[in-house]
Structures are given as structure tokens and as C-alpha cells.
Amino acid sequence: MVVQSPVAVSTRKTRAVAVGIPSVDLSLDRSMVSDLIIQASQNYGFFKVINHGVPRVTISRLEDEGVGFFDRPAPDLQHAEPAGSFGYGSRNIGLNGDKGELEYLLLPTDPFYVVETSKTISNEPQNFSGAANGYIKAVRELASEVLDLAAEGLRVHDKYVFSKLIKDAQNDSVLRFNHYPPLKTTKPKPCKDEDNDDEVGFGEHSDPQILTILRSNNVAGLQISLPDGLWIPVPPDPSQFYVIIGDALRVLTNGRFTSVRHRAIANSSRVSRISIMYFGAPPLNATISPLPELVSPGNPSLFKPFTWGDYKKAAYSSRLGDCRLDHFKASFNQ
Template identity: 25%
Template sequence: MSNIPTSASRQALASVPVIDIAPFCGDSTHAERRRVAGEIRQACIDIGFFYISGHGFLPAEMDEILANGRRFFALPVDEKMRIAARNNAANLGFIQTGGLNPDAATAAQADRKERLYLSRELAPGELPDDTSPAGKSQWLPEETLPGFRAAIERQTARKVTLARQLARAFSLSLDLPENYLESFHDRLGCIHSFNYYPPIDPEVADKLWGFSPHTDYGTFTILHQDNSGGLQARNADGEWIDVPPIANTFVINVGDLLARWTNDTYVSTLHRVMNRSATARLSISFFAYPNPRAEIASLESCLHDQPSAYKPVISGEYIRHLLTQAYETGRTGVSSRTAERLAR
């Protein structure tokens, strides 16, 4: 039997744990990886959020990508609209406040953010696939943002590697072979999203969502936030707790597909952002999800002799359905299960 805890009893955390994942990013023993996997398992049961250190990214690299994000969003709107996502078959590119095609009513209700959606490059020998965003990013001319594309492609490739390392950690946390979940991510679906929250008048900040309450869609998210704060997650008691920036860490959170895979043993947690600052906020989300053609069904080991709470879904179809909601409304897409939780 494994020494990884199997209880799904959730603790109402007041803060999100920090986990050193270095054993999954370099040489280590199986015992060292199992210890880290146990920490991940408990965090995923309790709240579905944890910080990671030991990920191999240097502080200078983390500062560089934030600086590049700020360079992009500082451009005039007309420049950013040259790579508008609505003109891209995969909806990659710049998304203004209000979604792909905002009107006055949509913009008034939309979250207060702009976004830049990118994805990874095609792997050697990989062919374009109409179900995958890989290889379909839009880029401004080099003279508009010198060095931007090369820097972002480099960081995206690093996060693809980190996502596969995390897939092994999640597998071991579920008492699966370490390559089990990684094998579903052989043609990793991913969106590298730069999220810009403009300065808000403090007198009205509490009435305007930067990112309204939602869950993420995929397997998990790798989040990099600047020093502004504003991110909150809802714990097992239904209380909103802060997930503040911690230097040289990423925030990892469970997405809907991993919750479905584990039959809610791991929780895809409601979270939200309010920028209460008179300065702009920037975060960078790397949304990782399986090969878009993969079928996701609850693991037998997570059923505990009970029927699954979920029907099997095709990864890409599930993601696309929720993204379509987001593109049309300027607010995040919400699954039926998430909508039920939001009503509580």
C-alpha cells in the first residue's frame, strides 16, 4: 500500500501551502518524489491550490516575462488589434475588454481585463491539428516589439517542460504510474495567457471584477503573478482567502478536467481577482490540458465503489465549449457544475 494519504476529508485552509517540487525537476529518489506527491495530494484535496518552488526558473527569467507582458499592453490599442484574436482560427491573439466582439452591453458587464492568448510551437514531426492551438499564435512584427517573440517562445517551451514534470507529480499523487497523466499530454494542449488588469479608481474597485469567480477548464494552471495581489480562492468552508504573490514561486491550481478525472477527489476551486490598485496588474496563466482528442473519464481508483459524478468528455471539445462562452461575454466560461457552486 502507498504511504500517500487517501482521505478525501477537506480542511478549510487559511492559506495556500508552498511545495518544493525540485525532486520532479532534477535527479531524485523515488522516495523523495513520493514525499512531494503526498504534499500535492493533500493540497489538491483540501483546496486545489498550492505554490511551487524548486521549479528551475531563475528570478531574472520570471522578471523578464512580466516585463515583456507590460511592453505588449503598453502599446496603443490599434497596434494590439493588429493581432486581434477574432481574426485567428484558434482565437489566439489580443482580446480586448468585453471579449472577441464586444458591444456596449457586453463591455459594461465584462471583467476589467485585456488578454493576450498564445500557445506553444509545434513539436518536431507534429502536424497542425484543427483541434489544437499549437503552432497558431499571432505575433506583431519584430520591429514593433524587438525580442518579444523569441523571449515568449522560450518561456512557453520551458513551461511545457514544467507542465510535463507536474503531470508526473500529479500521477504519483494519485498512486498511478508516473508517466500515466504525462502520456495524455504527449501533444499538450495549452494556452499561455497574459492578463492585464488596468488601474481602477479605488472608490469603485469593489464593484468591478478583474476576473469574476470561476474555475479553470483544463488539467491544471501554472500562474505567475506580479506584486499587485488581488487573487483569492474559496476554501472548504466557503470562505475567500488571499493567494498573495510569493517571490520566485508559481501558483498551481487544479482545473475542471483533473477534477473530473479524480471524480472530485481533487477539487477545481472557485477563484477570483479584484484589482483594487491605482496601478495596473499583470498575471500570466499557462493553462495545461491533455491532447485535445483525449477522452477524460473518472479513474476507477477514485470511484470508491460509487458511480462517477461525470460523463466522459473529449478534452478539446470541453475546453472549446467554455472558451466560446468567454469569448462571447468577456467573462470566463462557466460549466454547469461551477454554476451550481456559484449559486451557493
């Protein structure tokens, strides 16, 4: 069943007393779960999964390794900053001037690469690689199960049409740790009608991949945007996972699913916030286009076909907040 978790919300644009985050219990009847995933994906592009089957020890082992990594002295962290887009980073998000109050560690999900890079990440690389590879395997299976349930709910012919993309041997999935240390100084709050760009943890964006599996420790900070533009906080739940629909899945479903826009505010608590994201992505040469079953004369294709590699290049060359799918939308002669 979908359980709405009430939260109080107040923004400078809109106010709401109680807004719920969908929570899907994976232990229920399969057809019921499938329908609930469809509802949440259409209405929110975001939901929590409970009774997910991932052992608590798998989660805690990787979080402990992540905490241990970010607790290391700054010179040691720089050793995990190889050339290219993977490795350690701080404040600078991408190559386009986007900044946030965080530091992060980005890794591919290939188990052999994890083993090799663990030598620069941890003083006990076998512990780190074992924890990371065990976690990646578990959340990839969780992501695949959610995608299969979604395909069943959409009544498409091949229920593995989505999950086989992230299970492909050449998949482009990544694992990311975000660490939001407490703000060192207390800055004056902005005026009522002003934004404070200096206190952004991670700016507004949608995930370009197919699906994101996210979890964090028990420190708040994540917010999602509703279709009407209202930003609502997501209550942290360290024992559960949140599912975020990505741009690629929005295209594959011909716009039926929403790729939710989300952000993280700067950490004003006294405790560090750490979140771990598995970004499930297809191979670079995979073609992304609406499934034929979801296209009809009355519901024409909303997007032109493109490869994941092309879209990834467009996504990472744009600034946070840009609408990257505009370039790939189909045009219609009226």
C-alpha cells in the same frame, strides 16, 4: 513541507483571522512532495511551488515583453487582434457578456505559431518569441513534473498518465497574459450587502483545462474560494508559481481533486498588475474520464466520458461562474 502563509480575511459573508495557502517545496524527498501535492489538490485545488527550478531570467524576460506589449499605443494593440479567439482583447471576456477590468493577450503554445504572431505583437519579434517559447518550455516541464508527482501519490499504474496529455504533439494548451491597469476613477464602495459588478477584474470561475501554472508581478488581486465559500486573497510572489487544478483533472481523478474557483478583483493600486498563465490542456480528441484505478464498486464513476473538445465547447459557451461539469456528471439509479 507544506508552509501555511497566514493572511487576514474579511468578507460580507464570513470572517477568518488566519487562512493558509499551501506551499510545496519541490526540492524535498520525492515521496513527501508527492503526498503534499495530493493533500493540497484535495483540500484546496491550489498551491504554491517553491524551488521549482525555472530560471529567474526566463520569468523576467517574458514579463518584460508582456509589460512592453501592454505599454504600446491602443492602435498598435489592435494589430494583435486577429480573427478568432486568439490575440489581444480588452474588458470583454469570451462571447457571453462577461466583462472585467483588464486587457489580455492569448496565444497557443505551438512554437511556430508564436514566432509568426510575434510579428504583430512586438517591434522586436525575435525577442518576444524567444522569451515566450523559452517560458512555455520551462513551465510545461514544471506542469509535467507536478502531474507526475500527483500520479505517483495517487498510486496509479502509469505515472505519466496525466503529463502525456499536455506533452502530446496535438495538445491544446495556451498561454495567456492578463493586464490589470489601475482603476482610473475611484468609485464609491458598495453597500455592505451589495456586490459591485463594475469592479470585477476577472469573474469567478474554475479553469476547464488539466492544470494551470500562474505567476504575477508583486501586485495583489487574485482570490480563491474555499470549500465553505470563503474567499481568501492570495499574496503575490513574483519569484514563485501557483498551481491551479482544472476541471479536466478533477474528472480524471474521479472528483478526488478539487478544481478551485478563483477570481481577480479590480486593480485599486497605483501600479499595473500583470499575470501570466500556462493552461495545460490535452488534444481536442482526447477522452476525459475517471482513471480505472480510481473507480470501484464503493467509489463509482462520478462523470460520464467526454472529449476535451466537447467540454471546451461547453465551457466557452457558458458564462463565468456556471457549473459546467453538471452536464457530464454520471447519474445513478437509487
